[in-house]
Amino acid sequence: MNEQTTQLILDALGPLLRATVTTTIPLTIISFVLGLVLALGVALMRLSSVRAVSSVARVYVSLVRGTPLLLQLFIIYYGLPALGVRFDPFPAAVLAFTLNVGGYAAEVIRSAILSVPKGQWEAASTVGMGYVTTLRRVVLPQAARTAIPPLSNTLISLVKDTSLASTIQVTELLRVAQEAAAPTYQFFALYGVAAVYYWVVCLVLSAVQSRLEERQNRYVSA
Amino acid sequence: MTESHTPLRSTCASSAISSRSTAPQPDPLVSVSGLAKSFGDHEVLRSIDFEVAPGSVTVLVGPSGSGKTTVLRSLNALEVADAGVVRIGDVEVDFAQRPLTRREVATLRAQSGMVFQSHHLFPHLTVLENVTAGPVLARRRDRSESEAEAHELLRLVGLDEKAGAYPYQLSGGQQQRVGIARALAIRPQLMLFDEPTSALDPELVGEVLVVMKDLAAQGWTMVVVTHEIRFAQQVADQVLFMDGGVVVERGTPDEVLTRPRTERARQFLHRILDPLD
Numbered sequence: 062m063n064e065q066t067t068q069l070i071l072d073a074l075g076p077l078l079r080a081t082v083t084t085t086i087p088l089t090i091i092s093f094v095l096g097l098v099l100a101l102g103v104a105l106m107r108l109s110s111v112r113a114v115s116s117v118a119r120v121y122v123s124l125v126r127g128t129p130l131l132l133q134l135f136i137i138y139y140g141l142p143a144l145g146v147r148f149d150p151f152p153a154a155v156l157a158f159t160l161n162v163g164g165y166a167a168e169v170i171r172s173a174i175l176s177v178p179k180g181q182w183e184a185a186s187t188v189g190m191g192y193v194t195t196l197r198r199v200v201l202p203q204a205a206r207t208a209i210p211p212l213s214n215t216l217i218s219l220v221k222d223t224s225l226a227s228t229i230q231v232t233e234l235l236r237v238a239q240e241a242a243a244p245t246y247q248f249f250a251l252y253g254v255a256a257v258y259y260w261v262v263c264l265v266l267s268a269v270q271s272r273l274e275e276r277q278n279r280y281v282s283a
Numbered sequence: 284m285t286e287s288h289t290p291l292r293s294t295c296a297s298s299a300i301s302s303r304s305t306a307p308q309p310d311p312l313v314s315v316s317g318l319a320k321s322f323g324d325h326e327v328l329r330s331i332d333f334e335v336a337p338g339s340v341t342v343l344v345g346p347s348g349s350g351k352t353t354v355l356r357s358l359n360a361l362e363v364a365d366a367g368v369v370r371i372g373d374v375e376v377d378f379a380q381r382p383l384t385r386r387e388v389a390t391l392r393a394q395s396g397m398v399f400q401s402h403h404l405f406p407h408l409t410v411l412e413n414v415t416a417g418p419v420l421a422r423r424r425d426r427s428e429s430e431a432e433a434h435e436l437l438r439l440v441g442l443d444e445k446a447g448a449y450p451y452q453l454s455g456g457q458q459q460r461v462g463i464a465r466a467l468a469i470r471p472q473l474m475l476f477d478e479p480t481s482a483l484d485p486e487l488v489g490e491v492l493v494v495m496k497d498l499a500a501q502g503w504t505m506v507v508v509t510h511e512i513r514f515a516q517q518v519a520d521q522v523l524f525m526d527g528g529v530v531v532e533r534g535t536p537d538e539v540l541t542r543p544r545t546e547r548a549r550q551f552l553h554r555i556l557d558p559l560d
Contacts, residue, residue, distance in 0.1 A: 183361055184403035188417030188469050189393055191385075198420050202407045280407045280449045 065081070070250050073241045075083040077251075080237040080256050084151075088223045088233060089262075092155050093216050096162025103167035104174060105196075107181040125164025131225050133157050154226040158219060165215050173208035174200060206277040217263050224259075234258055312337040312473060312504050318349075318357055318367030318378070320517040321354060327353050328364065329528045335473070335521070340505045342515040342536075345525035346551055351508045354525070355477050358506060359392045371395065372472050396466030396527050400478040402458045410461050411446040417469040429468070431468065436464040454486030460494055473504040510555055518542055524548045 106118035125133070138153040148156065176242045177200045185195040227236035238255035306546055311334035312382045315364065318331040328350045335341050342390040343351040356362035357378070358369055371394040374385055404413050414433035418424040437443040440460035442453075459479055466474060476495065480488040492514050499505055499518045515522055515536050524532040524537040524547075532548050544547045553560065 117374070178403070180399060180401065180403035181405065184397075184399065184418075184465075185421075187359060187361070187392055187395075187397040188465060189389070189421035190416075191389070191421075194420060198416070199405055227476075281451055 066247055066250050069245060069247050070254055073238070073251055073254055076237055076241065077234060077254055077258055080232060080234045082232065084233040085220070085223050085259075088151070088154055088158065088224075088226065088231070089216070089220050092158030092223075093219055095155070095159040096219075097166055097212075099159060099163030100166035100170050103163055104170035105211065107167065107171050108174060122164045122167055125161055130157070130161055130222055131228065133161060134225055134229055150226070150230040153229055154223070154231050158223065158226075161222075162215060162219060164211060164271065169208050169211045170204070170217065173204035176207045177203045206281075209270065209273050210279060213266065213273075217266055219267065220262050221259055231283055284397075292330045293353070309337055311488070312372060313358065313506070314366050314368075314370045315354070315358070318354065318364050318369070320353060320357070320366075322361070326369075326528050330526075331367070331530060333521075333523060333530065335504060337415055337504050339520040340499045340507065340518050341521045341523065342519040343506070343508045343523050343525060344401045344510065344512070344515060344540075344551075345523075345531075348473045349525040350525075350528040351525045352477055355475055355506060355508050358475055359395050359397055360388045361392075361397075393469070394472050396439060396469055396471035396474045398459070398462050398466050398476045400475065401482050402450075402455075402462040404458055404461055404465070406450050406451075409446065410442065410448050410453070413450070413461055414464045414468050416465065422469070427507045433464070433468055436467050437461075439465045439467075439497070441490075454487060456490045459483065462496055463491075463498075467498075473506065474498065474529045476505065476507040476509065478510070479510050480509065512540055512552065512556060524551070544553065 103118045103121060106114050107122070109115045109118075134154065134157040137157045138150065140146060142150070181199055181203065182195060185199045190198065223233055224235040226233050227239065230236075234255050238251045242251040313335035315334070316332045318328050318486070322329045333341070333349075343354060345351050347449075353362050353364075356365045357367070358371070360369075360376060360383065363383065364382075366379045368375060368377045369391065370376075371391065374390050374394055376391045377382065400509075405416060408416065409431065411433055414436055415426070415429045418429040418432070421427050434443055434446065437446055440463055442457055442464070445453060445457065445461075450461065452558055452560055455462065462479075463474075470538050479495070483491065488511070492511060495505070495507070495514070496518055507515075517536075519536045522532075522534065522536050523530050524539050524543070524545075526547050531545055532543060539548065540552060541554060
């Protein structure tokens with residue numbers, strides 16, 4: 062590696078780190094949290110005994126999973142203005158990723174809820190708990206144990222999927238790397254740095270996942 | 284009145300009445316009449332009638348599939364019967380009036396404490412938190428008061444030293460005793476037991492039955508589904524022998540378990556008391 066490339070990498074470390082911290086990570090976290098809330102609602106709708114309600118949820122999940130994320134992003138940012146709905150790049154990305162996580166995580170949460178034995182619902186009911194209390198105090202804490210590994214997968218995928226937002230003018234990590242690389246043609250060096258940054262973020266998240274899993278296992282035998 | 288409506292064995296039923304009518308009869312705490320349920324073509328229950336006097340112990344025995352668990356689970360509407368009326372205290376639910384509202388179900392359910400065959404303790408909560416789940420999480424009663432009460436109930440079932448343990452750290456018998464304490468904590472009018480010892484290792488059965496016997500001695504009204512014939516003989520005031528969705532025999536333990544009138548009851552008792560014979 063020549064001196065010029067080294068200097069280029071050193072110069073890019075700061076801006077790429079800034080893009081990671083100010084855009085990639087917030088975009089990931091905001092979308093994931095909102096997506097989880099949406100997913101819980103969709104999962105409960107899918108579990109509803111009212112046909113119409115569960116059908117709406119089913120169609121939503123099917124649309125999200127059946128179309129490319131990049132296309133969803135384009136429809137929201139480039140397509141909706143035709144209907145008079147205009148978003149700035151960052152909110153458009155948050156919306157697209159939230160809807161996407163909402164679809165995928167809904168299936169994870171639904172199956173995790175179903176994995177809690179029916180006897181738990183019955184026992185909760187016989188000590189006087191209603192639907193919401195049972196869900197909050199009995200079912201979701203147990204479902205979390207089942208859901209954490211697949212939800213961590215969703216989160217880690219999302220970290221990398223946020224790079225798609227570079228196509229709608231969001232100045233996140235990949236886009237900053239692109240902009241730094243373009244005038245110098247040092248794609249390998251700068252994309253390499255970006256890759257390392259993504260990887261480190263994912264390593265941290267994996268570590269958090271392990272901690273959470275350990276915590277969840279405190280009430281079951283080893 | 285339900286006694287006289289018994290479709291079968293009217294002689295048996297009337298003898299049960301006469302043996303009791305020497306003492307003044309209090310109003311029954313529980314009345315069940317015309318309870319019926321089918322799954323498709325299969326009739327699980329056909330017009331079940333019985334009453335439970337306050338402070339008495341009723342034991343349901345019979346082969347598996349006879350409908351006894353369905354009867355028990357109808358008393359708190361975990362099972363929704365097709366027809367029939369269940370009354371506990373002054374709460375009455377008519378299963379023919381469908382659909383039951385959530386409030387009706389909750390009100391009926393609040394009258395009884397339920398002990399399940401496989402305990403269904405909340406695995407993510409400690410023993411103490413399991414016992415306070417009803418009062419604190421569901422009824423929003425004062426936490427420290429409920430905890431004091433929970434410790435008392437745990438002492439009653441002999442497990443106060445396990446208050447901080449998680450359910451998986453307990454033996455099957457201990458888990459079941461915590462289940463009893465959890466059910467008592469909602470201050471029910473009666474206690475329901477659904478085969479509380481059937482899932483236990485044989486050497487752990489006794490500790491659970493002892494607790495149940497204590498409760499009976501303290502005057503708890505109890506309805507128990509069990510295969511423990513000796514428990515029924517010692518503790519029950521009334522035994523119902525069920526088969527094929529009907530009450531085939533009813534009466535005192537002596538009448539039903541020692542001198543059964545029907546061939547079906549005789550065969551069943553013979554099979555569980557002398558399985559090798």
